[in-house]
Amino acid sequence: MGCQCPHSAPPRRTALAPEPPRRATIHEVARLAGVSHQTVSRYFRHNGGLKPATREKIDAAVKELDYHPNLLARAMRTRRTNRLAVVLPSASYFPLRLLDGAALTVHEMGYQLELIGVEGGIETRSERVREIADSGQIEGILSLAPLTFDATAHNRVPILVTGDYDDRMRGMGQLADGSPVKEIIEYLAGLGHRTFLHVAGPQGYASARNRRLVYEETIEAMRLTSYGVIEGGWSAQYGYDAITSLPADSGVTAVVAANDLLAMGVVRGALSRGWMVPQDLSVFGWDDEEMGRFATPALSTVAVDREKQGRDAMLRLIAAVRGEPMPEVAESTLNQLIIRETTGAARRPAGR
Amino acid sequence: MGCQCPHSAPPRRTALAPEPPRRATIHEVARLAGVSHQTVSRYFRHNGGLKPATREKIDAAVKELDYHPNLLARAMRTRRTNRLAVVLPSASYFPLRLLDGAALTVHEMGYQLELIGVEGGIETRSERVREIADSGQIEGILSLAPLTFDATAHNRVPILVTGDYDDRMRGMGQLADGSPVKEIIEYLAGLGHRTFLHVAGPQGYASARNRRLVYEETIEAMRLTSYGVIEGGWSAQYGYDAITSLPADSGVTAVVAANDLLAMGVVRGALSRGWMVPQDLSVFGWDDEEMGRFATPALSTVAVDREKQGRDAMLRLIAAVRGEPMPEVAESTLNQLIIRETTGAARRPAGR
DNA sequence: CTGAAAGCGCTTACAG
DNA sequence: CTGAAAGCGCTTACAG
Numbered sequence: 001m002g003c004q005c006p007h008s009a010p011p012r013r014t015a016l017a018p019e020p021p022r023r024a025t026i027h028e029v030a031r032l033a034g035v036s037h038q039t040v041s042r043y044f045r046h047n048g049g050l051k052p053a054t055r056e057k058i059d060a061a062v063k064e065l066d067y068h069p070n071l072l073a074r075a076m077r078t079r080r081t082n083r084l085a086v087v088l089p090s091a092s093y094f095p096l097r098l099l100d101g102a103a104l105t106v107h108e109m110g111y112q113l114e115l116i117g118v119e120g121g122i123e124t125r126s127e128r129v130r131e132i133a134d135s136g137q138i139e140g141i142l143s144l145a146p147l148t149f150d151a152t153a154h155n156r157v158p159i160l161v162t163g164d165y166d167d168r169m170r171g172m173g174q175l176a177d178g179s180p181v182k183e184i185i186e187y188l189a190g191l192g193h194r195t196f197l198h199v200a201g202p203q204g205y206a207s208a209r210n211r212r213l214v215y216e217e218t219i220e221a222m223r224l225t226s227y228g229v230i231e232g233g234w235s236a237q238y239g240y241d242a243i244t245s246l247p248a249d250s251g252v253t254a255v256v257a258a259n260d261l262l263a264m265g266v267v268r269g270a271l272s273r274g275w276m277v278p279q280d281l282s283v284f285g286w287d288d289e290e291m292g293r294f295a296t297p298a299l300s301t302v303a304v305d306r307e308k309q310g311r312d313a314m315l316r317l318i319a320a321v322r323g324e325p326m327p328e329v330a331e332s333t334l335n336q337l338i339i340r341e342t343t344g345a346a347r348r349p350a351g352r
Numbered sequence: 353m354g355c356q357c358p359h360s361a362p363p364r365r366t367a368l369a370p371e372p373p374r375r376a377t378i379h380e381v382a383r384l385a386g387v388s389h390q391t392v393s394r395y396f397r398h399n400g401g402l403k404p405a406t407r408e409k410i411d412a413a414v415k416e417l418d419y420h421p422n423l424l425a426r427a428m429r430t431r432r433t434n435r436l437a438v439v440l441p442s443a444s445y446f447p448l449r450l451l452d453g454a455a456l457t458v459h460e461m462g463y464q465l466e467l468i469g470v471e472g473g474i475e476t477r478s479e480r481v482r483e484i485a486d487s488g489q490i491e492g493i494l495s496l497a498p499l500t501f502d503a504t505a506h507n508r509v510p511i512l513v514t515g516d517y518d519d520r521m522r523g524m525g526q527l528a529d530g531s532p533v534k535e536i537i538e539y540l541a542g543l544g545h546r547t548f549l550h551v552a553g554p555q556g557y558a559s560a561r562n563r564r565l566v567y568e569e570t571i572e573a574m575r576l577t578s579y580g581v582i583e584g585g586w587s588a589q590y591g592y593d594a595i596t597s598l599p600a601d602s603g604v605t606a607v608v609a610a611n612d613l614l615a616m617g618v619v620r621g622a623l624s625r626g627w628m629v630p631q632d633l634s635v636f637g638w639d640d641e642e643m644g645r646f647a648t649p650a651l652s653t654v655a656v657d658r659e660k661q662g663r664d665a666m667l668r669l670i671a672a673v674r675g676e677p678m679p680e681v682a683e684s685t686l687n688q689l690i691i692r693e694t695t696g697a698a699r700r701p702a703g704r
Numbered sequence: 705c706t707g708a709a710a711g712c713g714c715t716t717a718c719a720g
Numbered sequence: 721c722t723g724a725a726a727g728c729g730c731t732t733a734c735a736g
Binding site: 081088096102115117137236239261267 | 375422428433438442448451452453456464465468469470471486489588591592612613620623641642643644646648650
């Protein structure tokens with residue numbers, strides 16, 4: 001695997017390797033335009049105040065030489081790298097559209113995005129994030145999975161944990177927005193359901209915690225019954241296990257699952273017990289994954305604008321990096337219930 | 353959105369922004385260790401030949417100062433950035449585990465990985481890849497989606513298109529390995545199926561092309577009948593449409609879908625026509641997505657080691673960047689058929 | 705085996 | 721409004 005020491009010098013280019021092509025420098029542009037290189041520098045930094053004639057000469061020279069400022073040199077001098085990092089969770093479940101939105105936004109804002117993969121659990125990940133934060137190469141970090149330490153307290157560079165509560169933003173992040181759970185329960189209650197089960201996601205995730213919280217609050221506020229909350233991971237097997245180990249007389253007629261995978265496992269588990277979905281058991285998912293839309297029965301779920309979430313997360317990170325106040329994000333317009341085939345009227349109390 | 357010009361200088365740090373912390377320099381380490389800074393440089397570049405006593409002094413100084421070489425300065429001087437880029441497809445379908453494997457491997461090998469998101473289609477993406485290749489900041493690019501130009505012919509930096517045929521490697525990349533299709537058809541034929549349909553992926557992807565190719569070859573070699581090949585995108589709707597628009601008398605009893613999403617759409621479409629799966633129609637997917645495992649009926653599919661694919665792709669890219677011969681990848685051990693519930697014996701010729 | 709000099713390509717004060 | 725000087729933190733020859 002080669003040397004894993006991040007501080008060691010990279011392997012030398014072998015004889016076969018093509019030499020990196022030479023690029024025009026700011027001096028060459030300056031010479032061609034007949035100005036000093038500082039003037040060219042100003043030109044690129046939008047400092048304005050250049051005489052139109054000067055500007056035109058530089059325009060031409062830049063075009064002719066196909067000059068692009070060397071960002072490395074700039075970064076070295078300004079001590080700002082303009083690089084952000086996003087840390088993947090090691091679990092198989094994570095929102096890919098979110099990455100897309102994040103990457104797009106980062107580039108639009110003039111930054112670059114380093115992708116960090118992490119093997120192992122929260123410990124390894126947290127360790128790695130610390131390293132990156134201390135590397136001096138990255139100006140801000142978005143972690144898509146929980147960390148062991150309090151990110152807001154870290155002082156070297158801003159660290160945002162996806163969906164985690166952040167004191168500086170006075171409220172929940174939208175990734176962590178659990179309020180649709182309330183709508184789900186209200187909808188289900190309207191269908192006659194009285195006894196619920198919540199198959200929660202791993203509580204290290206703010207999103208999972210919030211959904212659980214709202215579940216418990218709503219059940220209580222509406223004077224409904226919760227058979228309980230089952231905690232696990234994000235994967236389908238947990239949903240399957242949750243439902244297959246449910247006592248026959250639990251009275252549960254509706255399950256609120258923390259995501260579609262879990263919901264899918266719940267449906268499969270119910271079917272394996274001979275329960276019909278939704279006749280015997282209603283199941284609600286979260287994420288609007290394409291597979292769930294085409295499953296039979298098709299999953300009732302919560303549509304989520306992942307791309308916007310990625311975008312907003314990055315906008316907030318960038319604000320933090322720049323020392324600007326973090327933008328507030330509108331929570332309410334984001335999530336939307338989609339009723340499909342896994343939810344229906346509660347079966348008669350007579351039972352299965 | 354701010355200025356989108358990649359050459360313009362970044363916005364200045366506002367008054368609120370924390371100053372980047374000062375880091376120890378090589379000179380400070382040298383002074384503390386009582387040696388010249390070149391010697392410290394040598395120490396970090398593993399040049400060897402340092403007197404044990406010298407090494408120890410440097411060890412201590414580095415530890416005390418918590419010194420990390422400034423990679424920016426190094427990159428500037430060596431003209432090697434050690435940065436690679438991975439370009440996401442803009443479609444919602446892409447292998448996330450692959451990203452994980454890629455990122456991990458890149459870091460292990462001492463490189464960094466820039467994540468590029470692209471809005472729009474192949475034109476925009478190709479344009480963007482060109483820009484990146486010409487930026488001088490990135491030494492190699494892996495594109496997870498097709499490009500308009502021939503990547504192998506690009507001369508500035510190595511560009512690898514995932515799964516695409518690459519002359520330099522004498523064969524198909526493993527992402528593009530379509531050979532399991534042969535096994536699928538053999539398996540299905542053993543179950544009595546004679547008339548097949550292939551729901552192919554978008555033919556811009558080498559993986560989709562290869563699966564189709566192997567499908568056609570195998571059908572012919574085994575003297576089976578193909579009702580046809582339906583081309584579309586990677587998403588479930590195409591599978592749904594393919595099957596719902598199939599004439600009632602097509603005679604098709606088995607569908608080979610290019611991925612699980614498509615297969616899911618096919619199953620749903622068949623069910624919507626009142627066909628039973630697998631009694632009336634057998635369906636095979638590809639990817640072993642978790643949702644498909646818990647669907648009802650559970651998808652028969654091809655297990656794929658996405659992480660290894662990402663790893664191998666990066667190993668090849670890095671080899672190209674270094675000018676070393678690209679490592680060959682073993683194709684055969686990667687993919688494995690998983691028989692579940694969407695495949696079964698062909699129904700009697702009597703028909704539906 | 706180790707040190708003094710030069711330079712990678714920019715930007716930031718500072719003069720004019 | 722524009723130019724000469726210094727320096728960001730390293731590495732690469734080149735001497736000793």
